Amino acid sequence: MTKLVQFGVIARNFSSSSAMQAAIKNVTVIGGGLMGSGIAQVSAQAGQNVILVDLSPEVLAKSQKSIGANLGRVAKKMYKDKPQDGEKFVSESMARIKTSTDPAEAAKSADLVVEAIVENMSVKHKLFSQLDGVAPNHTIFASNTSSLSINEICSVVKRKDRFGGLHFFNPVPVMRLLEVVRGAETSDATYKSMMEWGKAVGKTCITCKDTPGFVVNRLLVPYICEAIRLYERGDASARDIDTAMKLGAGYPMGPLELADYVGLDTNKFILDGWHKKYPNQPLFNPIPLLDKLVAEGKLGVKAGEGFYKYDKK
Numbered sequence: 114m115t116k117l118v119q120f121g122v123i124a125r126n127f128s129s130s131s132a133m134q135a136a137i138k139n140v141t142v143i144g145g146g147l148m149g150s151g152i153a154q155v156s157a158q159a160g161q162n163v164i165l166v167d168l169s170p171e172v173l174a175k176s177q178k179s180i181g182a183n184l185g186r187v188a189k190k191m192y193k194d195k196p197q198d199g200e201k202f203v204s205e206s207m208a209r210i211k212t213s214t215d216p217a218e219a220a221k222s223a224d225l226v227v228e229a230i231v232e233n234m235s236v237k238h239k240l241f242s243q244l245d246g247v248a249p250n251h252t253i254f255a256s257n258t259s260s261l262s263i264n265e266i267c268s269v270v271k272r273k274d275r276f277g278g279l280h281f282f283n284p285v286p287v288m289r290l291l292e293v294v295r296g297a298e299t300s301d302a303t304y305k306s307m308m309e310w311g312k313a314v315g316k317t318c319i320t321c322k323d324t325p326g327f328v329v330n331r332l333l334v335p336y337i338c339e340a341i342r343l344y345e346r347g348d349a350s351a352r353d354i355d356t357a358m359k360l361g362a363g364y365p366m367g368p369l370e371l372a373d374y375v376g377l378d379t380n381k382f383i384l385d386g387w388h389k390k391y392p393n394q395p396l397f398n399p400i401p402l403l404d405k406l407v408a409e410g411k412l413g414v415k416a417g418e419g420f421y422k423y424d425k426k
């Protein structure tokens with residue numbers, strides 16, 4: 114699936130903002146967790162210079178390790194008969210990734226900042242208002258948010274024309290989609306740059322307005338929630354619900370398996386946020402079983418138990 118993509122946008126310096134075509138060669142990814150490490154990996158694979166930032170040096174060390182291992186999986190497939198070329202691919206990609214614990218410093222050399230920190234509006238506001246003061250004029254800011262409004266996130270920055278959503282999917286190196294989200298003030302030039310960059314890092318891009326959950330999560334969250342309600346009512350077993358959707362609808366994972374994979378706390382966080390914002394939408398109503406599992410710490414794969422039991426990693 115992952116192809117080595119030659120990055121083809123010519124680097125240029127721009128002093129003015131709105132009419133420019135940003136030249137993305139240097140990307141700063143903020144948040145070195147699950148998503149940030151995947152975004153850093155696919156960017157480096159595509160020839161970008163990457164700075165991966167996290168507040169925690171331990172997280173950065175863990176990310177580097179997992180990126181190395183995942184690049185190894187990619188190399189094994191891409192260079193099946195040429196293991197030496199595979200090793201070169203891994204070491205060159207790794208060499209393009211620098212790490213930092215200082216978001217402001219790392220934004221100073223960025224053409225694009227992709228934010229993948231915790232899903233919390235006030236934490237994202239704090240980060241972006243700090244970066245807005247130090248990043249170069251031409252730098253585009255993007256959020257990988259799953260469920261928050263791009264317009265609301267960018268309300269704290271001056272560069273609203275150079276702000277958008279770049280929503281990746283988990284696991285980033287495998288999932289081929291990138292949702293490119295236009296906020297109310299995202300300029301045409303910024304949108305075009307984001308689309309080109311998405312293609313350059315090997316993704317198929319679709320466009321969506323700034324609506325809750327964009328395309329995928331707006332459909333996926335109610336689907337998963339309906340599956341939980343079906344199970345809660347005792348209409349079918351968890352295993353049968355999952356088997357039904359895998360064999361009857363061709364999904365790679367059933368809805369309850371996917372809920373465990375994403376994390377039940379994340380499911381609940383998104384549902385609660387949308388319920389608060391749209392109290393009259395019954396699809397977003399709280400689910401007592403989901404609340405109970407989260408309260409018991411049964412958060413899915415990462416906790417060793419959710420709808421199913423897992424070996425703890």
Ligand SMILES: CCCCCCCC(=O)CC(=O)SCCNC(=O)CCNC(=O)[C@H](O)C(C)(C)COP(=O)(O)OP(=O)(O)OC[C@H]1O[C@@H](n2cnc3c(N)ncnc32)[C@H](O)[C@@H]1OP(=O)(O)O
Binds near residue numbers: 375
């Ligand atoms: C209420 C909803 C709330 C949403 C909350 C927020 C979430 C979001 O905002 C948006 C999201 O991300 S939603 C989740 C989207 N992801 C999915 O739906 C995943 C569905 N599952 C799958 O595609 C496969 O089971 C999957 C690919 C995961 C695993 O496939 P398999 O079961 O076949 O397992 P493997 O055989 O291990 O892997 C298949 C191939 O992929 C390679 N691979 C797996 N992980 C990798 C990784 N991390 N890096 C690089 N390569 C990787 C693996 O090597 C294998 O390759 P092949 O050997 O060539 O087949």
Ligand SMILES: NC(=O)C1=CN([C@@H]2O[C@H](COP(=O)(O)OP(=O)(O)OC[C@H]3O[C@@H](n4cnc5c(N)ncnc54)[C@H](O)[C@@H]3O)[C@@H](O)[C@H]2O)C=CC1
Binds near residue numbers: 148375
């Ligand atoms: N987990 C998923 O399947 C997906 C998540 N997302 C979104 O991506 C973002 C990140 O999610 P994950 O990677 O799952 O979270 P995660 O918890 O694995 O990683 C977040 C990282 O951000 C770091 N961090 C927190 N505040 C920071 C700050 N101010 N500066 C620098 N680093 C900071 C944390 O130390 C942590 O390592 C969220 O907005 C989430 O909604 C989007 C698509 C899929």
